[in-house]
Amino acid sequence: MTKIIEVKERIIQDNNAVANQTREVLKEKNIFFVNLMASPGAGKTTLLTKVLPILKEKYRIGVIEADVDSDVDAKTMESLGIKALQVHTAGLCHMDADMTKRSLDALGLEDIDVIVLENIGNLVCPAEFDTGAHLNMMILSVPEGDDKPLKYPLMFQNSQFVVVNKIDVKEVFDFNDAKFENNVRLQNENCPIYYVSSKTGEGIEKVGQYIMKCIEEYRSHENN
């Protein structure tokens, strides 16, 4: 009989254990944790520069920037008065729970209500690994195409919030909302899908409001 070993199960189990520990720690401190995923160039950092000022009016924010080798993204956050940590990943394909835990420790959890992890630019590998976040959020940018849920099913399955960015170029790229939503629903029946343009600002306020709703639900639940 062919000998088979299951390596994924063990790795995912180990990862989940650390992710659950992280959620325990965050629960004690009443901190909400958002994991933001997208392809390179989908507009993660730019969207954050628009959305975080909305959240900042109500919460103390910390950002972990894990998608590049420079400190440009962390500096951008700091210029907005937001506490930031730059994680140099140098080509690694995802943040796992252990890397995330170390990053949270390095950022420091004092005086923070909401943490946003800008994950490594990749629609495949980050979807495999629970980071310990409460909200997995992904951005799909219009130029990537409305068929992407078919190509990256796990990413769409594991996201609880999908934001379509760069809708200002929707006509140039022949992006069909109905087709996209249909493709998303094949993977994920429930996640809200919001449409924004970080460039024109369209839809940004609603994204901020939705994240705030998630934060409030978490906090009211925590206080029960």
Next chain:
Amino acid sequence: MTKIIEVKERIIQDNNAVANQTREVLKEKNIFFVNLMASPGAGKTTLLTKVLPILKEKYRIGVIEADVDSDVDAKTMESLGIKALQVHTAGLCHMDADMTKRSLDALGLEDIDVIVLENIGNLVCPAEFDTGAHLNMMILSVPEGDDKPLKYPLMFQNSQFVVVNKIDVKEVFDFNDAKFENNVRLQNENCPIYYVSSKTGEGIEKVGQYIMKCIEEYRSHENN
């Protein structure tokens, strides 16, 4: 000042330590270890079914099949009389040194001279992780295009042997050998580049001979 942490360094250091341990263990047992990498569908398994019978005349072979969720590839190897282990990776993006070590333990190192790891089908992530192999070998299939060294530089940098497969369809896909070699040389000055068709058999014997040369060099070195 922006706070920065380097997660890759630590991960790669940990991984390299395990990979070096693996090489120590293999050295004691005089076992040569080949790590075979390629995109999905480039023809890893089919090439192995052609090349391993050549190596098998001289060496006792063990194969670790890590690229799929079935046990088809391991069964294919066993039908050739080759000891095989199927590793279920279920979508994980690469084999790291620890996963490889556990796979080698599960395969068993007795009565083996040469181990081949058929790595997960992916030109990005596997290139980041030293598995403990002595020879990193990659396949690029003609339909993938002669520009791929530009898109996957690390894979070409970290391979010591590049095989171009499916040369029987070279004209259909307008694959230019000179252009390809030029693109490879931008990443890697020395690696040999061999051209084969697993379908027609062209070039297969030479690939087998080259791997045998690498094995003999390793073994003569080991015995010094």
